[in-house]
Amino acid sequence: MNMKDYIGIGVLALIVAVMPFAVGNDYYLGVLVFTALNCLTCIGLCLLLGYAGQISLGHSAFVAIGAYASALLTTKLGWNPWAAMGAGIVISLVTAVLVGIPTLKLKGHYLAMATLGFASIVHVVLVAAVDITGGPSGVSGIPRLELFGLALDTDTRIFYFCWALVLVALYFAVNLIHSRVGRGLQAIHGSEDAASSLGVNITVDKIRIFALSAVFASVSGSLYSHYVLYIDPGPFDVMHSVLLITMVAVGGIHSIWGAVTGAVLLSLLPEGLSFLSEGLAQFNIQYKTDYDTLIYGAILLSIMLFLPEGLFDGIRRSFSFFSKTNTETERGQ
């Protein structure tokens, strides 16, 4: 059964609980908040990409919709942040359905191109609709979230709140995967013809999982707004979609834990690289942040070459190799 998944969620909860004590520094806690936000989006994206087999290069747009709904409704109309987040969810949901109806008929590269187009349209609107979105100068003065009268105004509190949502998202995802609906999605991935011959409504199910993943992305965007308190279109460009897909692919698209692994790893990598650059500086070797792209590329390339099922699967395999069990049920031919 899937007891392992719930144990995994428990272990992650424990790690989250002790993390602020291990990391004294607010800066690093902040990095871990962004990590949580990426995890949230990637969990939804993994359900769409890894389980239902539908690619989306448009998820930066849903993050943006959540972020801008929160920012604009709170600053311009004085809405409560929770209501604004809810509105963001509704707008993302409706947008996902409207975008999904025509695009999810496409497959593979064509679906990638169509969703990419959607992401760049949303980005262009954010930059160009200056009167509404503030254009390139963005929106500032976004209020903080408040939970039962407790302001989420320290990094520790926000850290706990965001990671709690990641745990909830994981719990939802694990339940969904092991359900009638989840198996229907995996069936669509395996063979659309066979899935529909068994009564799976492939058109509707694809749109529903696309919408669910859009909601995860939207919540992540809203949290981003209320944490950073200032947003501009910069972080929501098409490259952010590509980064999200990379996270899921690096970790391993076939497992929700792979998505989490990838999101954590690639969110922390820039910090790791700045450590490296300080280390190298002691030996008088100059490391420029431009090299980051090179290292990202090298990592992606080596994972695709040596661990095509992703990092998480690689770790799992090496463990099962040592314990010499469970090899019968390994994925793949």
Add this chain to the structure above:
Amino acid sequence: MTDNPTRSFIVLDRLRKEFGGVVAVNDLSLNFAKGQISALIGPNGAGKTTVFNLITGFLPPTSGSITLNGVNLSGKKPHRIASMGVGRTFQNVQVFPAMTVLENVMVGRHLRSRCGMAVSCLLPQALRPEEKRIREASMVWLEAVGLKDQADRTAGSLPLGSQRMLEIARAMALEPSVLFLDEPASGLNARETAGMGDLIVKIKAMGITIILVEHDMELVMDISDNVAVVNFGSLIAEGTPKDIQANPDVINAYLGA
């Protein structure tokens, strides 16, 4: 219909399918009897698989109608037709390769279970009673096709013969009243083919109507109650296996006049 009701369980009435200028199914009128094994045979390219795809909703007919027990099927989507009790397998096997053998069959219970997306997200598998029922019903079918001990393997790692058996188990989990089998013995060795024949007869004994497209004539003549021969999308002969074997038109169609 002039035929008696059991003869006309599935009725194709002047069914036609054109691909561009090519007529794949040419005003084909054909009845399939309830509770019997009917075979649809003919040379390669005769339009047999196209007929299957028209009945199961994978292709829309150009004209004509298809009725199951008096209910019109033409123009409906595959998942709707599945919900009306029509199961099928595919000529090129279509198991879900990354899922386990058991999970493949569990997908077949899709229409026999209820939980929607919200309930599925909120409740763990152990707290959804339908999961246990889905698993048990699926295991029954795995046992029936002899794949019970392979339940936890990934379906893609099974040999072709077992994948064909799995496809049947999966379609049967739907509890269909009609089962369409598209070349179930294709690619199987003699021993596997015999096993397939036994399984098909066993399914018929459960009261399920079976329509079969197959090139293995020994199997067809062995198990079928009724055989229809098509060529160039038209019916050229229909009857018991014995009639068909003696029919000069059929011999012509296969050997070329």
